[in-house]
Amino acid sequence: MIYTTKAQAKKLTGIGYLGSVNLTTKHQKAYKYNELTYSLYLAPAKSSGYEVCPMRSEECTLLCLNESGMNKMTQKVKGDVINESRIKKTKLFFEHREFFVNWMIDEIYTAKKKADKLGHKFSVRLNNTSDITPESFYVTYKGEVRNVLQIFPDVKFYDYTKVPKRIELLKKYNNYDLTFSFSGYNFPDCISMLNNDVRVAVVFRKELPETFWGRKVIDGDEYDMRYYDEKNVIVGLKYKSVRNKLKDDYKFVV
Numbered sequence: 631m632i633y634t635t636k637a638q639a640k641k642l643t644g645i646g647y648l649g650s651v652n653l654t655t656k657h658q659k660a661y662k663y664n665e666l667t668y669s670l671y672l673a674p675a676k677s678s679g680y681e682v683c684p685m686r687s688e689e690c691t692l693l694c695l696n697e698s699g700m701n702k703m704t705q706k707v708k709g710d711v712i713n714e715s716r717i718k719k720t721k722l723f724f725e726h727r728e729f730f731v732n733w734m735i736d737e738i739y740t741a742k743k744k745a746d747k748l749g750h751k752f753s754v755r756l757n758n759t760s761d762i763t764p765e766s767f768y769v770t771y772k773g774e775v776r777n778v779l780q781i782f783p784d785v786k787f788y789d790y791t792k793v794p795k796r797i798e799l800l801k802k803y804n805n806y807d808l809t810f811s812f813s814g815y816n817f818p819d820c821i822s823m824l825n826n827d828v829r830v831a832v833v834f835r836k837e838l839p840e841t842f843w844g845r846k847v848i849d850g851d852e853y854d855m856r857y858y859d860e861k862n863v864i865v866g867l868k869y870k871s872v873r874n875k876l877k878d879d880y881k882f883v884v
Contacts, residue, residue, distance in 0.1 A: 633732035636740075645718055648734050651741045659853045660753075666745040667753045667855065668738055671716055672760040678720035682760035685792035687813050689880055694759065695870065716759070731769045735781060742785060753786045753855055754778075761791050764799070764806065779803045788857045790831055794819045797828055807857035809865055814881025827861040833883050838866035842884070 633639055640646060649670040652658050660667045674694045675683050683690070723730045738754060745752035756764055756778070764787060767778040779787055779799075788807040789796070794816075799806050810823040812832045820830045824845060831850060838847050842864045850856070850865035859865065869883050 631726045631729040633729045633736075636733065636736055639729070639733045643718065643722060645715060645722070647737065648719055648730070649737050649741075651744070654758075656854045657755075660855060663751070663853060663855065663858075664749070665751040665753060665855060666741060666748070667755060668741045669755045669758050670734070670760075671719075671758045672723065672762075673713065673716040673720040674759040677713075678717045678724075680720055680724045682720060682762055683792075684761065685813070685816075686761070687815055687882070689882055690792075690813060693880070720760075728769050731767050731778065734767065735769065735778065738778075738782060738785070742782075753788060753857070754782070755788055755854070757789050757791070761789075761793060763793075763796060764789070764803075779806055786857055788855065790856070792816065794822070797823065797826060800828070809856045809859075812882060812884075814883075824862055829856065829859055829861055829863050829865055831865040831867055833867045833869050835869055835883050838868070842866070 631642065649668050650657075651666050651668050652660050654669065654671075657667045657669050672678070672682055675681070675686055675691045719730075742752050756762070756767060764779050765777045768775055769781075770776075771781055780803075783805055786805055786807065787803075788809070790809045790811050792811050792813055794810075796808060797810075800808055808828055810820060810828050810830045812820050812830055821843070823830055824843070830843075830845075832842060832847075838849060841847055845862060845864050846860070847864045847866045848859060850867045856865065
């Protein structure tokens with residue numbers, strides 16, 4: 631498959647779009663900050679047949695926010711169309727990488743152009759329901775293989791991750807921002823991240839404390855663009871119910 635235009639890609643794949651701009655509830659908060667965020671949602675865990683969350687725990691898989699928000703509301707009216715679309719996109723990414731990434735590049739260019747026209751800031755979050763290194767989003771670009779961070783050096787990309795070695799990308803790319811996620815089983819990695827000026831996201835059962843692990847706690851639900859935040863802090867997130875009532879033994883919830 632060779633990508634030519636967005637119209638050709640839609641017709642060929644039956645997929646309406648790869649990424650969206652300020653579409654979901656959490657990304658709509660970016661409007662308050664005069665920002666447009668291009669965000670990509672893939673099929674989480676191994677639900678597509680391809681693993682996209684290499685450091686996931688059983689709890690993470692069970693309680694993935696993939697089943698919340700717009701997806702949950704849409705299921706009541708149209709059935710499982712969003713999950714089916716995310717599975718198609720994920721398979722396209724793994725099976726036709728250059729086609730997928732060229733299409734995504736085209737969408738990012740369009741979104742950035744819109745942001746520039748509005749006088750808004752612009753950012754990209756590739757992993758909303760996945761945890762794939764941005765270096766895997768690559769194409770042959772102007773005669774050489776380049777990843778999306780290299781293709782858009784003036785665009786801020788940000789991620790949450792449970793993969794410790796992802797920290798290495800912060801030294802390679804000035805346009806990449808990273809927040810590490812507490813899983814309930816990776817406490818030593820969390821402390822290591824904090825000591826290396828990488829903020830850590832922690833889910834809290836009730837109200838957010840002022841400090842945790844000796845660090846300042848900020849409200850991570852106010853907006854999603856984590857690169858606005860200080861580095862050596864805890865990003866406090868309130869637990870959001872997806873399937874069942876919160877159990878006492880969920881390790882990732884404090």
